[in-house]
Each structure stands twice: as C-alpha cells, then as structure tokens.
Amino acid sequence: MNTLVLLRHGQSQWNLENRFTGFHDIDLSDLGREEARQAGLRLKSAGIKFDQVFTSTLQRAYHTAEIALENAGQADLLNTMIRHDDLRERDYGDLTGLNKDETRAKFGDEQVHIWRRSYDVNPPGGESLQDVVENRVRPYYTANIKPLVDGGKNVLIAAHGNSLRGILIVLGAETPDTINAAEMETGVPLVFELENGKILRRYALKDALAA
Secondary structure, three states, rough: EEEEEEEEEEEEEEEOOOOOOOOOOOEEOOHHHHHHHHHHHHHHOOOOOOOEEEEEEOHHHHHHHHHHHOOOOOOHHHHOEEEEEHHHHOHHHHHOOOHHHHHHHOOOHHHHHHHOOOOOOOOOOOHHHHHHHHHHHHHHHHHHHHHHHHHOEEEEEEEHHHHHHHHHHOOOOOOOHHHHHHHOOOOEEEEEEOOOOOOOOOOOOOOOOOO
C-alpha cells in the first residue's frame, strides 16, 4: 500500500481579503503559515513519509509545502521538490483581484456561482475547471505523477483548490457532476491510500490541532 496526499495551500493574503486570486502570486497570510505548520505536524503524527513532492510555481503553494515538510521532519525533500506551472490555480482572468462580494453585487449571485462552480463555463478571460483538468492537470499528472503512484511511491502534491479538484477528477475520485461538493480546505491534508494504483481509502487529516 502507498499514499497520495493532496494539500491545498494555507490561507493566502487574498483568501483573507476575499479576492479572486488565480495566477496572481500572493503569499500566505499569518494564518496560512500556521495552517501549513499544522499540516506538517499532522502528517508527522500520522507517520506519512514521502518519496517525492510536487507543487505549483506560485509561492503560496510551494511555501506551504516547505513549511509542512519542515514540520513533518522531512526537510530533506525540499532539495528534490518539483514545481510546475501546470499545477497552478485556475486562471480567473478578468475577475483576478476582484472582491468576491463586490463581484456578486455587480454581476449577480447566480452568474458568479456559474463562473466559480460550473465545470465548463469560463469566467471572462479565464479558464473553466474543464480547461484546468484537460489542458494542464491531466497531462501533467499522467506523465509525471501517476508513474510514481502506480509504482508504490508516497507522493505529496501541494497546490490549489481548483488544480487539486482537477486531480480528484483525474483520479476518478470525483466526476464533473460531483466535484462541486468536493471542497478542498486550506492546509488540510487529503489522504488517499492506494494499492496497485487503486484507491482503498480517502480521508482528511483534520482532527484536533497539533501542539
């Protein structure tokens, strides 16, 4: 049996300010750094040790990976951690930087919900979740991560809400019809236990805060 862990970055400064972030390279908030620390402590407590770590090229993701690994006692993996653009957050296009509440007031709740949660509708100038899955996440996962997972390696992917939701679809753990219900909480490791590439168990490491 081996383990695949998906870790959404800790709270970013723009998460805190309730803005659409997308490709904008904003760093973690103080709470986000603490969430990353807690994620590392939870991974350590669970006894999960990784062979390889993947993250996006946006600092809120790779800083989360760095903090988590240091607190999990696996800082040696920082030297081999792989960052790639294909694991970046969904591009929100013209919505990037806008406050979500103000955007709802301007365009209406229903339209903003469609832009955020529909599978195949693009926000103006941006990507749909389907674009993220088919143009970036599926090709990258299939070529670079799946061979390690299928080979029995323990892998951590520290990325973003939508790129990780895309991986859930690629794994077959969710479908375009069920993905809306799959929330990725900031700083909470989502663990998949696998055998021969098949998912045996899925659970979140979100019990009481570590000391």
